[in-house]
Amino acid sequence: MAAVTEAPPPLAPPAPEKKPPRRRGRWMPYLLLLPGLLWLIVFFALPMVYQASTSVQTGSLEEGYEVTWHFATYWDALSEYWPQFLRSVLYAGAATVLCLLLGYPLAYLIAFRAGRWKHLIMILVIAPFFTSFLIRTLAWKTILADGGPVVGALNALHVLDVTSWLGMTSGDRVLATPLAVVCGLTYNFLPFMILPLYTSLERIDGRLHEAAGDLYARPFTTFRKVTFPLSMPGVVSGTLLTFIPAAGDYVNADLLGSTDTRMIGNVIQSQFLRILDYPTAAALSFILMFAILIMVTLYIRRSGTEDLV
């Protein structure tokens, strides 16, 4: 902490007149970098190193831990918890797809059709952030409560038959099922999808739509050939901003799910806080990080876009 609260480097004392005036300009970029760099070193790089070393330690809480380069912890963790890893990817993936399906039309509307309502709708998109993440997720417990109106309506519309068949719900319950967790994830991360989508749609020159229409493209073709490709940076950054935090999330699975819907975040949380098996928890964290890193790299390569919003 001391390193961070350290006062910014004092400004250069009134330099003797002879010094070349460019000197200060040369150091300026480094000066500007310094606060952020210090922050990252103290709160990101050092903990990472610490975690990495924890993950290859052995021992116990009573006798103390020692670095023994015990890489087998990684393998053990993976072989024991792979179902939770898989589940995290599936839930986060489903939530990301749902966010895209819900968010794209809304972002499109805000960008092109909302007119003077644009700002109001934008505020409504961000409005949930005024309440705590935890409270909002808890509210979904009430929304999806057994015998509540939502579950009743879904039941009446036979939606639950379909989701049951897909293994997303069981019987006429929604709470404590995968569907509830995916719904919670979708709800909580939707704004992170909408905002980048909106930004990239809003930047599209409206005359390109006119030009496409003028060149015989019907409205849907214009969307497919012009609007959607040009919004790809927003789609990519929106899906990343949704998928990455959703894959590591544990609050939704904890509050809306059951023991059958545990995601990797829940496992890491309980290893750290309840079982107190720090090496396994640290190893799981690293596996999750690398898994996401690999998936994201492949994804960005495939979508062939570098200029993320």
Next chain:
Amino acid sequence: MTTTDNSGDVRLSGISKTYGSFTAVHPLDLTVPQGSFFALLGASGCGKTTTLRMIAGLEEPTGGTVHLGDQDVTRLPPYKRPVNTVFQSYALFPHLDIFENVAFGLRRRGIKGVKKQVDEMLDLVQLGEHARKKPHQLSGGQQQRVAVARALINHPRVLLLDEPLGALDLKLRRQMQLELKRIQTEVGITFVHVTHDQEEAMTMADTVAVMNAGRVEQLGAPADLYENPRTTFVANFLGTSNLIEAEVDAASGDEIVLRAGGGKLSLPSGRCGAPTATGGKVLVGVRPEKISLTHAGDAGAIPAGRNRVTGRIADASFIGVSTQYVVDSPAGTALQVYVQNVDRDTRLVPGAEVVLHWNPAHTFGLDAAQDIQAGVEKVEPQEGVVA
């Protein structure tokens, strides 16, 4: 294509556009014949672009109809109209390369094997080697040619150009004007060109419609508009005019005699667009380059039968090919005179007493009820018309 084919005619009947209480285009009748190069000329906000967009289908008219040849296209969406547009600042698709930009229209109509056509079109606009570049890698002039190629490759019945040269620098603009004119002659398609640049309109178009405040002020061949403006707006917007307030002294046969600033001026009655009752007011116009300037000491040498105005030189600017004089006279202040620099009279300096004289046939008469300043460009000085 032959001249008897009228499928490329554009016929606007009573077409109008209002936005709320603002009328962008007043009911307008206009026929652009097949194969012509037609320019809609006017200052920004005069309704010329709205008119063009109504032909393209990008704007729905409030009233009236649009016909292409015999087909009523008023209610057709743009993608169903056999019309293509070269947009202001081009609107090239930034995510597609040049080849795909040009092929876009063909692909949308499901045409197979577009490669040969696209390559030919790119050669026509001399961009063959840039086919695989993205629009942002090209210069402004090259992008402009892509925009033209992308529209022309569809063989539209009418090509609409919305200020296509506005973003280019002067030299490139001249070059592209000639280029577009050449292409138009080659492909024989009807071109409708919107511009605020009067020189561009006169260089390129066969017919120019001068628009002002949502109405067509006058329509005709460039030379005809220039020589015989019928409104003060046209007289001032198209080049420069000297307009002198005068009073009808006598009208007889084909000559009207007017009084202005203590002198008399003659005006052919065929060139007067105003009522000529004796004592009535008329604006007498004459272009600056039609006027000769003679030092007062040589006034005796001026041939008889020419209109004369005496005055004093207020300002003289040497342009090179010509000299522009500003002369104050009892008939009017700040009269413009352009004199070719053939034999320069060194006595013609500010303060010198001079006689302006010109052939009465070059005089035109306008209704004095109009704003004498209408269409005067305040910002940029006229260039080009000098030479």
